[in-house]
Amino acid sequence: MNAFPFTQKAYSCLQLFQKRHLFYVLLLLPATVTLLQGCKNMLDFSPYEIRVVDGDKNTTLKNLIDVENSILNPDSITIALTADPHYNYNNLQKVVSSINSNYQIDFAMCLGDISESGIQTEFELFHAEMDKLVVPYLTAIGNHDYRSNGEDIYYQMFGQLNYSFKAGFLRIIVFDDIFWESNKNPDFDWLESELKQYEGELLAVASHIPPDTDQFDSVSREQYYKLMEKYQVKYSFHGHQHSFNLKEKDGTLYVNTGAIMKGKYTLITIYKNSETKIKEITV
Numbered sequence: 001m002n003a004f005p006f007t008q009k010a011y012s013c014l015q016l017f018q019k020r021h022l023f024y025v026l027l028l029l030p031a032t033v034t035l036l037q038g039c040k041n042m043l044d045f046s047p048y049e050i051r052v053v054d055g056d057k058n059t060t061l062k063n064l065i066d067v068e069n070s071i072l073n074p075d076s077i078t079i080a081l082t083a084d085p086h087y088n089y090n091n092l093q094k095v096v097s098s099i100n101s102n103y104q105i106d107f108a109m110c111l112g113d114i115s116e117s118g119i120q121t122e123f124e125l126f127h128a129e130m131d132k133l134v135v136p137y138l139t140a141i142g143n144h145d146y147r148s149n150g151e152d153i154y155y156q157m158f159g160q161l162n163y164s165f166k167a168g169f170l171r172i173i174v175f176d177d178i179f180w181e182s183n184k185n186p187d188f189d190w191l192e193s194e195l196k197q198y199e200g201e202l203l204a205v206a207s208h209i210p211p212d213t214d215q216f217d218s219v220s221r222e223q224y225y226k227l228m229e230k231y232q233v234k235y236s237f238h239g240h241q242h243s244f245n246l247k248e249k250d251g252t253l254y255v256n257t258g259a260i261m262k263g264k265y266t267l268i269t270i271y272k273n274s275e276t277k278i279k280e281i282t283v
């Protein structure tokens with residue numbers, strides 16, 4: 001006679017439950033795996049994710065090597081000056097095709113707002129499209145690129161936010177001049193040290209925000225204008241305004257390019273004697 005009938009019955013029930021449980025676990029396993037994969041895919045779209053693949057890193061450095069190797073001793077330099085694709089990948093594609101069909105262009109620049117919200121997917125879409133260019137391209141950071149973790153993604157994908165390079169007889173100093181979204185003042189000391197170092201060369205400064213607009217207060221604006229005048233900077237290239245504009249001040253030509261998102265960019269040809277031809281292109 002079983003002295004523990006209740007215990008034995010309970011044990012049998014437990015065994016039955018475990019078998020059924022195992023059956024349900026096995027039944028639900030594929031669904032659980034699919035669900036977890038789905039969660040992982042959802043996490044891929046986190047606005048705070050930073051996972052730039054190796055092939056997309058150090059883009060500025062790679063393109064600078066191309067500029068150095070391809071622009072040796074030219075009589076003129078032609079730049080496709082672009083900015084502000086934001087989220088319009090259709091027009092970005094058209095601008096890339098337009099640049100590729102013009103064999104006079106030596107290199108392209110995209111002066112910021114290469115993303116709308118600073119999320120990695122936007123940077124990747126931009127990078128994939130710009131990869132199709134047959135000429136090298138350089139970028140400046142825009143105010144929209146600072147959103148979310150955009151600054152870190154930009155740094156990983158492109159490199160330094162302030163840098164300068166030589167394209168034939170032209171020295172271009174790329175300057176991060178975002179005040180509001182970066183929560184810091186642009187590094188004017190760095191800008192002046194670069195200008196001092198390359199004083200006497202044909203100089204251009206390229207940045208997202210033109211000095212005569214919103215983010216510059218009157219003190220910073222004067223500071224910028226004085227630096228341009230003091231070091232006889234010939235060109236000051238900008239985006240952000242989404243419209244083409246030319247202005248001359250104290251010997252510096254301020255060129256604001258129209259926005260890629262509106263199907264616009266600017267062609268600039270600079271000759272050795274610093275004669276300049278500028279034309280807005282619509283795609």
Ligand SMILES: [Zn+2]
Nearest residue numbers: 113142143240
């Ligand atoms: Zn902007």
